[in-house]
Amino acid sequence: MFSQWHTTGSAPAEMDFSSHNFEMPPALEDLPRITPFFFVPPLENKPQNPIMESLKLEKMNTNLPPRPVPLKQLPDELEALTQDFIQNGLESLSLNKGLLGSIKRDFYEHKQNGLLSWDKLRPSYRSGASRTPFISEQGDLLSTAVRTHAQPRLYDALDSTVHITQKMLLLSLKLTVLGLNSPYYVWEPSTERFVQNGGCGEKSKGNILIHGKDEIGSLLRRLEIFLAELREKSAREGPTVHALAHSISTSLDYIRDCITKCPPTVDDINANAGDFPLQEIWSRYAVYEELLGALTDLYGRSWEHIPDTYLLLDFTSIAILSRIYEHLSAHFDRQSSKVVRAVFAFILTNASKQYLQDVASSVGFGNQVSRRKSSRNTKGQNDFDMDEDEGQEEDLFELLGGIETSFPAFFPRKVLQILPAAQKSLVLLQIAKEDHPLLSNPTGNLSVRWLWSTDEIWASWNETPLPKISSPQSSACSVTSPTSTTRYPTEFLDFRKFDLEPGSATSGDFLKPESDSFLKLSRFVETFPDTLPPIAPTLSELTSLVFKDLMKHSSLLSSSLLSIYIDSPGILNFRSHLLILRSFLLLSLPSFKSRMLSALFSDAGEFGSEKSAHSLSINRRSKKSIKERTQPWAVGLSxxxxxxETWPPVGSDLSFFLRTVIVDSLKSRPDIIEDQKRDLVLEEAAWRLGFAIRDLPTGSGRDKWLDPLCIESLDFLYMDYKPPRPLEILISYDILSKYQRMFTFILRLLRVECALKSLFRMSTHRTIADFLFPTLTQSRKLLLHFRFVAQAFVSSLSGYVYETAIGGNFEPFLERLSSDSDASNEGYNQFNDVFELADRHSAVLDDILSACLLRSGQRGVGDLLRHCLEIVLEFTIVVGELHRGRIQEYQAAPMIEELHQKFCAKMTALTRVLKGIVEKGPSSSSSPLFIAPSDGGHRPTGGLEALHHLLLRIDLRDWWNRPTA
Structure with missing residues (x-):
């Protein structure tokens, strides 16, 4: 603060410090030529020897005779100034001895000090000056005169020099450090700094030369201006900014009070005319300058900045709290003073109080739990019967998407991992089970608050009640109730107030300060620890301790919701819904699969010979009309x-026909769900399951679904499932779309299987089969060979899809959700919340799609697999046309030979690609399927890892590539 200060006085402009008087300058043409006053002779053109030259010069100087020292005379101007003094005060002195001799004699006679200066010639010189030889320790006028004479300043008409005493300086600086205007420094709004009050015009400048004495006051004023701007925003930005403004205001009051009490006070300056120890004064102000510098740096208004370069702060709660914490952490790391760390901790505590309370209430931690009214009954009520209420419900994913998932920087990583899931779990828990104990019995007075004292930190670590926060007390502001001096018995103590003067016993709130925040900050700074306790030595460890209870409650909330979805026997049992999805959308239920085969496919070996119990039309066409159709035979389709004769066969008849498939499959009461207490899920499956028809894109190469002869002919048909509303997070639309992709792939596979069965009937069964290729023996051999190869490939692929891809991944996932075995419980504990369970559900479907080569990243190898199935289907259609007599055997022979060559080429490419994938995959892909993991359960076959099993099934010494006999 007061590290360095200078005062300068200016000499009159007409004074000359040379030994000659000024004369009128001559005319320009009469001026003599300016010649140099020195001459450097050129070096001789010979080698130089500086050492010998120096020795010669030293020898010459040594032999020279001593020079007389001329006595310096006084300058002319000083002789003129001292004439009166010489005549009046020194008449007894001899003028022949000169003025210097009198000064010497005066020095030897009086011995005042060791400093000789012309200032002693003035009559007002104090003879009692100190004996110190330092000029800076002399009087103000003496040191100023000597400095002016030693360092004369150039005359400037715009330069205003102000001479002040130390007392005036200290009084002025005392006002400046408090952020107030003084007679010498005033506030400049444009630069937001204190500038000297020159008073000599706009371009004038004053010279007090007090460098670095207005930082404290300038920083205080900058914080006040920032506080005014902040208060205008607090109404719009929310409670965090309002609390921040209050904390800044409290901090400024605290700093001003401390600076006011710092020496020297105004009374000390006015009463004490002596010198003040500036170094001691500076040491008192240094900590507050450090604090102000840290605060202004926090808000982007440090001393190095001007208003045009101030930082534009983000006043959102997350941004401002993160900035405060980062600065506080930096001050802890650099071991800043206790006051700086305490004030920053106080600001963080107050600014984050409401935000932490909101975060705690978002997971039901505290007294209040936000309630959400659910308009849908999740206990068995038909969702389709509540159209009016359904229209008023908010979408579950939009509801969860509105939850804030970003938090300030001081939130520990474990809290960031569990807190968003806990917030969403609370919303789902209120929808799934409104009477849950966590919702009806809040956690009481528990809350999240910062811990700074050692007692609070140890209490939180030991899980004991935290010490109560004592109300701030101050000796200056506390009001003590007067008591009577008369002694009364114990039973009459209440009558003491009647002995007091009227009004003396009043103890209302109006006697207290308007706000106790200043006292709270003072108490906070006093009790703030110098170092954190060993149990939480760093700020990050302390932050983890602060959020410990919140993290436990969040984990309990997530596990409670997870137990409802896994262990509850009602409609929300997730495992029961998985069994329904596996049975119907993955066609794992035998009764449903057989009905689907009879409804959509046919394995009859004769065109038009099928007699189905169901029909899409009431008036069925005659067998003759069927045989007379001109369209090709779509082998494999019903x-x-x-x-x-239109495709796709959409209409009400198809919808009703497919609806009967689901109803008849459920009426058979299959053993889908083992637990009889969960039959409610099976009962509601009748209206939760349903077939639907979608419009697929058309265009060049994209309209194969419009042709019944193509393998994509049934892609327009898909199966939908409507889960209960709380379960939509586990069975989302994206997950259902993966089920539907598998459903479409299985329909394609079933179509090819039925077509191959029809081919076997056409070429084997004697009662309905003609002798195909009766005259072309080699073509018939190729037909039989191709039939065997195709049947082996399709059967191997079908077994792989159901046993390895679906069963190998779905069954272990179901085991982890089962509560019957210890191994499943161990897997169940691996799920932290329902969102992790949903991710695992999605990952299982991804593995199944990868195992079936249906992922978007597997398009190349997936197309190879699809082309192989397409060639097999084309082969059956060609044989069917030959069997119907629509083509001749000489026409069918080259077609079958071409299809066989294509099939062999595609199979060769498919196996080569599969081998490359298996070799580049993880080492576990080559392990047998039947090796069980160490926990006793089944290990999932995975996605790419399962392709090893597909390669083993179809690659048996390249038998499809062998020539026919």
């Missing part, structure tokens, strides 16, 4: 789908 003839009921081709009755109207």
């Amino acid at each position: 003839l009921d789908l081709l009755e109207r």
Whole structure:
């Protein structure tokens, strides 16, 4: 603060410090030529020897005779100034001895000090000056005169020099450090700094030369201006900014009070005319300058900045709290003073109080739990019967998407991992089970608050009640109730107040300060520890301790919701819904699969010979009309789908027909769900399951679904499932779309299987089969060979899809959700919340799709697999046309030979690609399927890892590539 200060006085402009008087300058043309006053002779053109030259010069100087020292005379101007003094005060002195001799004699006679100066010639010189030889320790006028004479300043008409005493300086600086205007320094709004009050015009400048004495006051004023701007925003930005403004205001009051009490006070300056120890004064102000510098740096208004370069702060709660914490952490790391760390901790505590309370209430931690009214009954009520209420419900994913998932920087990583899931779990828990104990019995007075004292930190670590926060007390502001001096018995103590003067016993709130925040900050700074306790030595460890209870409650909330979805026997049992999805959308239920085969496919070996119990049309066409159709035979498809000779066969008849498939499958009461207490899920499956028809894109190469002869002919049909509303997070639309992709792939596979069965009937069964290729023996051999190869490939692929891809991944996932075995419980504990369970559910479907080569990243190898199935289907269609007599054997022979060559080429490419994938995959992909993991359960076959099993099934010495006999 007061590290360095200078005062300068200016000499009159007409004074000359040379030994000659000024004369009128001559005319320019009469001026003599300026010549140099020195001459440097050129060096001789010979080698130089500086050492010998120096020795010669030293020898010459040594032999020279001593020079007389001329006595310096006084300058002319000083002789003129001292004439009166010489005549009046020194008449007894002899002028022949000169003025210097009198000064010497005066020095030897009086011995005042060791300093000789012309200032002693003035009559007002104090003879009692100190004996110190330092000029800076002399009087103000003496040191100023000597400095002016030693360092004369150039005359400037715009330069205003102000001479002040130390007393005036200290009084002025005392006002400046408090952020107030003084007679010498005033506030400049444009630069937000204190500047000297020159008073000599706009371009004038004053010279007190007090460098570095207005930082404290300038920083205080900058914080006040920032506080005014902040208060204008607090109404719009929310409670965090309002609390921040209050904390800044309290900090400024505290700093001003401390600076006011710092020496020297105004009374000390006015009463004490002596010198003040400036170094001691500076040491008192240094800590507050450090604090102000840290605060202004926090808000981007440090001393190095001007208003145009101030930082534009983000006043959102997350941004401002993160900035405060980062600065506090930096001050802890650099071991700043206790006051700086305490004030920053106080600001962080107050600014984050409401935010932490909101975060705690978002997970039901505290007294209040936000309630959400659910308009849907999740206990068995039909969702389709509540159209009016359903329209008023908010979408579950939009509801969860509105939850804030970003938090300030001081939130520990473990809290960041569990807190968003806990917030969403609370919303789902209120929808799933409104009477849950966590919702009806809040956690009481528990809350999240910062811990700074050693007692609070140890209490939190030992899980004991935290010490109560004592109300701030101050000796200056506390009001003590007067008591009577009369002694009364114990039973009459209440009558003491009647002995007091009227009004003396009043103890209302109006006697207290308007706000106790200043006292709270003072108490906070006093009790703030110098170092954190060993149990939490760093700020990050302390932050983890602060959020310990919140993290425990969040984990309990997530596990409670997870137990409802896994262990509850009602409609929300997730495992029961998985069994429904596996049975119907993955066609794992035998009764449903057989009905689907009879409804959509046909394995009859004769065109038009099928007699189905169901039909899409009431008036069925005669067998003759069927035989007379001109369209090709879509081998493998049910003839009921081709009755109207349009594709796709959409209409109410198809919807009703497929609806009966689901109803009849559920009426058979299959053993889908083992627990009879969960039959409610099976009962509601009748209206939760349903077939739907979608419009697929058309265009060049994209309209194969419009042709019944193509393998994509049934892609327009898909199966949908409507889960209960709280379960939509586990069975989302994205997850259902993966089920539907598998459903479409399985329909394609079933179509090819039925087509191959029809081919076997056409070429084997004697009662309905003609002798294909009766005259072309080699073509018939190729037909039989191709039939065997295709059947082996399709059967191997079908077994792989159901046993390895679906069963190998789905069954271990179901085991982890089962509560019957110890191994499953161990897997169940691996799920932290329902969102992790949903991710695992999605990952299982991804593995199944990867195992079936249906992922978007596997398009190349997936196309190879699809082309192989397409070639097999084309082969059956060609044989079917030959069997119907629509083509001749000489026409069918080259077609079958070409298809066989294509099939061999595609199979060769498929196996080569699969081998490359298996070799580049993880080492576990080559392990047998039947090796069980150490926990006793089944290990999932995985996605790419399962392709090893597909390669083993179809790659048996390249038998499809062998030539026919």
